[in-house]
Amino acid sequence: MTWYIDQGPDSDVMISSRVRLARNLEQVPFPHRMDAQTARKAADEIVKAFFQDDTERKRHYLLVDLDSLSLEDRLALAEKRLISEDLAKAGDGxxxxxMISRDESVSIMINEEDHIRIQSMQPGLNLEQAFDGAKQAASILERELPVAYHEKYGYLTACPTNTGTGMRASVMAHLPGLAMGGRIKDTVDGLIKLGFAVRGHYGEHSKSQGNLFQISNQLTLxxxxxxxxxxxxxMLQQLIEQERGVRRELYRRQPLLLEDRVMRAFAxxxxxxxMTHEEATELLSTVRLGMALGLLPNLQPSDVNRIYALIGPASIQKAHGQAMTPAERDSARATAVRDLLERSGA
Known part of the structure; x- marks a missing residue:
């Protein structure tokens, strides 16, 4: 079972946790300055250093040549957050x-913005375990490769804002209560003033859909x-209590209105x-809220998590093995959601 199907701590508000570590090779130009020969040599060295002759590691991780995949296949990986959208859209050559673990909890991107970007993900609010997974992968590579590190500044990165620890710790937060209560703008503004970054579901440059917000540290040095x-x-523990409090207050004030909204979304x-992707994510957000309030006792979080993972435009096309028009995707998405809910018995 893949990690994102499971529930974790405080997963009624914090859907998932991710820790990303950026590393670069010493005396090698950053990826945006590399020629093809240098890029190939760097990729080969990183892959060799990670796998070595470790049979168990080779069995546990899958090596993916992204240049050989279609754009739709790369975007499907991005929709599952296994690679970045920038890497998915990068040109061939x-x-x-x-390198992606079989349970998809750890992925190591090569020649993205940095030579190495390790990301480790866990369900719920579980940043410590996510960090452990990323650090373990980083330690393997750092033992075998000369990594760019400065005694004063720490790990050197292509973007100066990542220099230092090279770490971005983030969560995917589901905040429908604050959104419905008209408090989301003030909350986001407050988080930004405190020095945290708030982005949409797919990270930088993306907008929020389905009341999902990616919240991360900005300071790395x-x-x-x-x-x-x-x-x-x-900070997140305070945000969790705030979101839960607003949900309870909304339900106390207008129980029938909220129940009607949840049941209409479920129906x-x-x-x-x-069903468009945007509509599906909004409806699933309302259903997830209803589950947290105990209104849909026969629906399991794992069922909703499974639907989320399969409804992106590229994921729908990949499941059908062909390019599809928007209308064809919308039809296939609606069918997939119906089938998954029917199999869940909800």
Missing amino acids: SFHRA GISEEDLINDLKR TLKSARL
Whole structure:
């Protein structure tokens, strides 16, 4: 079972946790300055250093030549957050690779913005375990490769804002209560003033859909990884209580209105014949809220998580093995959602 199907701590608000570590090879130009020969050599060295002759590691990780995949296949990986959208859309010929664990909890991107970008993901609010997974992969590579590191500034990265720890710790937060209560703008503004970054579902440059927000640290220099995680976690625990409080208050004030909204969303998911990706994520957000309030006792979080993972435009096309028009995708998406809900018994 892949990691994102499971539930984790506080997963009624914090859908998932991710820790990303950026590393670069010493004396090698950053990816945006590399020629093809250098990019190929760097990719080969990184892959060799990670796998070595470790049979168990080779069995646990899948090496993906991203340049050999179609754009739709790369975007499907991005929709599952296994690679970045920038890497998915990057042109061929730059020797882009990814090493992805079989349970999809750890992925190592090669020749993205940095030579190495390791990301480790866990369900719920579980930043410590996500960090452990990323650090373990980084340690393997750092033992075998000369990594660009400065005694004063820390790990050197292509973007100066990542220099230092090279770490971005983030969560995917589901905040329908704050959104419905008209408090989301003030909340986001407050988080930004405190020094945190708030982005949409797919990270930088993306907008929020389905009340999902990616919240991460911005500071990477002059502070340890553990302190960064602790600072982020303290803020998130306050945000969790705030979101839960608003949900309870909304339900106390207008129970029938909220129940009607949840049941209408659930009924639409079970019966619609056409459904855009944006509509599906909004309906699933409302259903997830209803589950947290105990209104849909027969529906399991794993069922909703499974639907989320399969409804992106590229994922729909990949499942059908062909390019599709928007209308064809909307029809296939609605069918997939109906089938998944029917199999869940909800």
